[in-house]
Amino acid sequence: MIEKMFFAGSGGQGIILMGQMITYAAMYDNKAVTFLPSYGPEMRGGTANCTVVISDKPVSCPLVYEADVVVAMNLPSLTKFESLVKPGGKLFVNTSLIDQRPTRTDIQVIDVPANDLAAEMGNGRAANMIMLGAVAHSIGIVADAAFDKIMQKTFSGKKAALLDLNRAAFHAVKVN
C-alpha cells in the first residue's frame, strides 16, 4: 500500500496543517510517512502546498508526480494541480470557493463545500478539518484513533477550546 497525496490552497487556509496532521496520524498508526512542503519566495496570501506519502514500507521517494489524492482548496489550485491526479485517483474540490468544474473524466471528483459547512458549524476556519476528515475517511488507511491523538496534541493548551469544534468538523463529511 502506498498513498501519495497532494494538498493545495492559499496561505492561511491551513494547508500545511492538514498535511502535517495526516502525516502525524499515519505515523501514530505505524505507517511509513514523508511530508514535503513547497518552499520558495511566497507572499502573504500566496499559494501553499505540500506532498504527503503514506506507505506500509519505507518511502523511497517523497515527491509526487502522479497523485492518488489531490486536494484543491481554492480555484488556482484546481487549475494548476488537476493534472497531477493519476487516472482513477481522487480529486477533492472545495466547492465553497471553487465555482468551476474539473475537466478530467478519468478521475473521481469529490465535492466538499468545506467553508460553507464550517460556517454552519460556527467557525469558518475549520474548513481545512472538514476537508481533512473527508479525505481521511475516503482513503480509509489511517485509523480514526490515530487522528484523534493528533487532534488532541494540536488543539491543546491555548487552543484546547477548539478541540471539540475541530473534532466535529473532522467527522462532518464521510464519503467513499
Add this chain to the structure above:
Amino acid sequence: MAEKVLMKGNEAFAEAAMRGGCRFYFGYPITPQSEIPEYMSRELPKRGGVFVQAESELGAINMTYGAGAAGGSVFISSSSPGIALMQEGMSFLCSAEVPAVILNVSRCGPGIGGIQPGQADYFQATRGGGNGDYHMPVFAPCNMQEAVDIIYEAPALADKWRTPVMILADGMMGQMMEPVALPDPKPFVEPEEIPANKPWAITGYAKKPGGARAVVKSLRMQPEALEEHVERLFARYDAAKAELTRYECIGLEDAELVFVAYGTIARLTLEVIEMLAEQGIKAGLIRPISLWPFPYEAFDQIGKRTKVVVSAELSMGQLIEDVYRGVNGRLPVELIHRTGGIIPTSIEVAQKAKAILEGLK
C-alpha cells in the same frame, strides 16, 4: 530505541548535533537552512550551550576556528554560497587540525544561484573548496534517520581524527518531515575537562597536564616543516579511510544497469529501480554515504550482467568523475542529471535509463 517523532529535517539535524555533544553554534541565516540557527538560538542556551548569530559566514567559520582551537565542540551550518564563503576557514581548520561539524544544506548554483535543492557542491565538498592539500570527511545521508545518526556520530569522529567533518544534505532534506528516533543526548564536555580530553587544545599553559605548550596553527614558513606536516595529515587520512568509508549496494548481482547516486536523488533512484523492475529491467544502485573517502571498492561488487553504470546527480556531472575512477574502464559510464534546482521525476529517470540501455544494443 526512543519513540519516533516527526521532525522537520533542519530541526532534526540541529537536535542531533546537540545530542552528539556540540555545545557551540555560530550561524548566519540562509535559505534553505535558516530553521537551524532559529532552533539553536532557542534550544542551545537552555541546555548550557552557546549560540552566536555571527555577522557573516566568515565570522561564523572563524569563531569555529577559535572555539574549536580552545577545545570546544562546534557545530555550524549554512547553504552552498554560504559554505563557499567559509572555505578559507575550512582550509585553516584542516591545516590546524581543529575538529568541527559543518552541515551544508545545499541549494543550486553557481553564484548566488537559487534556493531549490541541488548537488552541485560535490566538488566544493570533496575536492577541498579552500587552498592547499587537504581533505575532510564528507557524509551524504539520504533520509532523516541516516542524517540524524551521522550528525550525532560526527563530533566524535571529528575529535578522533582531529578534522572538520562535513555533512552534505540538500534543501529537500532540510525542509521535509519524516519520523526519526533521536539518540540519547551525550553530556556536554565541561571546560575543566578539556585539558585532559584534548591535550592539544589551547586551554592555558597552567592547566596543561605536565605543563606542555599547546600550539594550534596553520602557518609553517619552512618548506621542509610544511611538507612533513602535510604528509602527516595525509597519513592520517589513510589511517581513517577504513572507518570513514561508507556505502550501500542494492541489487548489484544481476543488474543490467547500475546507478550511482547519493542523497535525495539516490532516494528517488530506489523508486526508479522498482519502476524498471515492473518493465522487466533489472537495475541496481551503489549509494556512496561517504563522499570523501569515496567508496571506490563498491564498484568491485558489480556483477557480470551489468552493461552500463549511470551517475545520477543534481549537477552537470561532478559525481561522475568518481564514478569513472570507480569503474576504471571496465564498463561504459553515462550521466543522468538535472540542475538549477530541478529534481527529475522518477518517470523521467526511468525513461532516460531505458534509452541508455537501448543505445547500447
